[in-house]
Amino acid sequence: MNRAIRILRDEHRSLSAVLHGLRHLAKASQDAHARPRFEVFRAMIRYIDEFPERLHHPKEDAYLFERLAARAPETAALIEALRAEHLESAQRVRRLERALDEYERCWPLWSGPFVSVVEDYAEFHRRHMQREELELLPAAERALTAEDWRAIEAAFAGNEDPIADLREQDLAQLYTRIVSMAPAPIGVGARWDKAPG
Ligand SMILES: [Fe+2]
Ligand SMILES: [Fe+2]
Structure with missing residues (x-):
């Protein structure tokens, strides 16, 4: 497996970890007698966004789809569908944010709708990543040349984007914050029944 593919797969794992945490805590908040710390949900959704x-x-x-479309026209429909899902993903996050606002405003009511919007989003993203890993990446491995991969890896390393590193650091900090705030078994934060308001 080349470096670019490893980076994309690792990023899928990071996103899956936060989605798993969000699903777990959303469900747990339905049984809890204590008010959830809504800022944990907010930080997770910010990360997912x-x-x-x-x-x-x-x-x-900008890099992988672009080159693959040029080398393997038979992947055009797949690439178009995945690009459309990228746009859809942003809209779905807005739905998540609205559901969280409602939940916070109406707690302890409204946990059911929040959980179902979370489940919906997690399933949508799971299917998207699975399609990339099972269809897109194998097609790219077959069609792209060593020269293509070198160019893609250089772009991924941030060589053409001076603020890529800053973005990466920001998100790493946000991830650390999520882990420090979320209660076990997701993170190391205080239990919600002991947490303030
Ligand atoms: Fe994607
Ligand atoms: Fe992806």
């Missing part, structure tokens, strides 16, 4: 938008999708859209 910014990680793909700022770090991950640009790598796919």
Whole structure:
């Protein structure tokens, strides 16, 4: 497996970890007698919004999809569908944010709708990543040349984008904050029944 593919797969794992945490805590909040710390949900949703938008999708859209479309026209329909899902993903995050606002305003009511919007988003993204890993990346491995991969890896390393490193650091900090705030088994934060308001 080349470095560019490893980076994309690693990014999928990071996003999956936060999605798993969000699903777990959303469900747990239905049984809890304590008020959830809504800022944990907010930080997770911010990560789910910014990680793909700022770090991950640009790598796919601008570099990998672009080159693959040129080398393997038979992948055009797949690439078009994945690009459309990138746009849809941003709209779905807005739905998540609205559901969280409602939940916070109406707690302890409205946990059911929040959980179902979370489940919906997680399933949408799981299917998207699975399609990339099972269809797109194998097609790219077959069609792209060593020269293509060198160019893609250089672009992924941020050589053409001076603020890529800053974005990466920002998101790493946000990830650390999520882990420090979320209660076990997701993170190391205080339990919600002991947390303030
Ligand atoms: Fe994608
Ligand atoms: Fe992806």
